[in-house]
Amino acid sequence: EAEVAQSPRYKITEKSQAVAFWCDPISGHATLYWYRQILGQGPELLVQFQDESVVDDSQLPKDRFSAERLKGVDSTLKIQPAELGDSAMYLCASSDPDRGLFEQYFGPGTRLTVT
Amino acid sequence: AQKVTQAQTEISVVEKEDVTLDCVYETRDTTYYLFWYKQPPSGELVFLIRRNSFDEQNEISGRYSWNFQKSTSSFNFTITASQVVDSAVYFCALSRTTDSWGKLQFGAGTQVVVTP
Numbered sequence: 001e002a003e004v005a006q007s008p009r010y011k012i013t014e015k016s017q018a019v020a021f022w023c024d025p026i027s028g029h030a031t032l033y034w035y036r037q038i039l040g041q042g043p044e045l046l047v048q049f050q051d052e053s054v055v056d057d058s059q060l061p062k063d064r065f066s067a068e069r070l071k072g073v074d075s076t077l078k079i080q081p082a083e084l085g086d087s088a089m090y091l092c093a094s095s096d097p098d099r100g101l102f103e104q105y106f107g108p109g110t111r112l113t114v115t
Numbered sequence: 116a117q118k119v120t121q122a123q124t125e126i127s128v129v130e131k132e133d134v135t136l137d138c139v140y141e142t143r144d145t146t147y148y149l150f151w152y153k154q155p156p157s158g159e160l161v162f163l164i165r166r167n168s169f170d171e172q173n174e175i176s177g178r179y180s181w182n183f184q185k186s187t188s189s190f191n192f193t194i195t196a197s198q199v200v201d202s203a204v205y206f207c208a209l210s211r212t213t214d215s216w217g218k219l220q221f222g223a224g225t226q227v228v229v230t231p
Contacts, residue, residue, distance in 0.1 A: 031217065042119075042206050042221030043160070056218060089158060095217055102148050102210065102217050106160035 002026040004107035006092050012113045018080035021110045025074070025094030033104060034067060034077050037089040046090075049075060082114045117142045119209050121222035128229055134194045136225050138207030141188065144168075149183065149190045150208040150219065160206070166190065168212070197229045 005024040013019050025032050030051050035043035046065065048056040051072040060067065064083070069075040079086055089111050093104040118141040128134050140149065151163040164176065166183050173182050182191045194201050204224040210217050 033218075040223075042208075042223050043219075044221070045218055048218060091160065093160075097217050102212075103150060103162045103165050104217065104219060105162060106152075108157065108159045111158065 004092055004094055004105055006107035006110055008110055009108060010111050010113075012115065013082050015084055015114050016081040018078065019082050019112065020079075021077045021090050021092075021112075023075045023077070023092030023107060025092070026096075026105055029094035029096045029105075030072070031095045031097055032069060032075050033093040033095075034075070035091040035093065037091055037109075039088070043091055046077070079112075082112075084114050087112055087114045117144075117209055117211070117220045119207050119220055119222035121207055121225050123225045124223075125226040125228065128197050128227070130198060130229055130231050131196050134197050134201070134227055134229075136192045136194075136205050136207070136227070138190045138192065138222060139188055140190065140207070140209050142209060142211070144211050146212040148210045148212060148217075150210070151181070151190075151192045152206045152208060152221075153203045154206065154224070155203040164192075194227070197227075199229050199231055202227060202229045 007022050032049045034046045036046050037043040047060045047067045049069045052069050065079055067077045089109045091106050091109045093106045095104045120139045147168045149166045153161045171183050178195045180193045204226050206224045207222045208219040210219050
């Protein structure tokens with residue numbers, strides 16, 4: 001069964017350092033999402049891509065966060081510089097709404113700890 | 116604005132008991148999708164079910180069933196004969212059908228603890 005891949009699974013970094021997360025969606029899924037999940041809360045959308053284009057980044061803190069999906073396949077989310085409040089689980093998901101498949105399939109996530 | 120409320124923070128049951136999770140949503144859209152996701156301790160969100168707002172037929176899938184009532188904006192989820200492996204956080208989520216990109220609005224989640 002196809003899965004969404006993410007790496008690394010865990011990341012510990014010091015504040016003010018740069019971190020990057022990688023996501024490879026299910027093959028053929030045109031829509032890719034990055035969510036942030038703070039402990040004890042539901043995930044919140046950071047950025048959404050349709051192919052290589054950003055279609056929603058309204059909740060992305062653009063002063064320190066950036067995301068790209070250059071070839072419309074895999075994606076990278078970067079934080080520079082990291083702050084203590086960025087400690088969270090970062091989840092990637094993909095879907096194929098053009099084929100009527102509105103459910104999103106999630107990867108295992110990257111748990112970030114900023115010290 | 117859309118909002119999803121899961122009032123139950125945690126539910127503890129003994130194995131084989133039934134568990135019902137409540138979900139109440141708010142939306143101005145006339146058509147939308149509702150979802151339930153499961154998040155086990157490993158952290159990965161697992162898709163369970165999707166429901167279209169124009170289809171209020173309630174269904175059963177194995178040990179899972181759901182009760183969608185548009186009149187009360189509720190989308191409750193039941194696990195029948197719970198098992199220890201059902202221990203997880205369960206999230207209710209809402210997305211618009213007018214928004215073809217499918218952005219999900221999640222509730223805060225309900226922790227289910229099933230003890231032997």
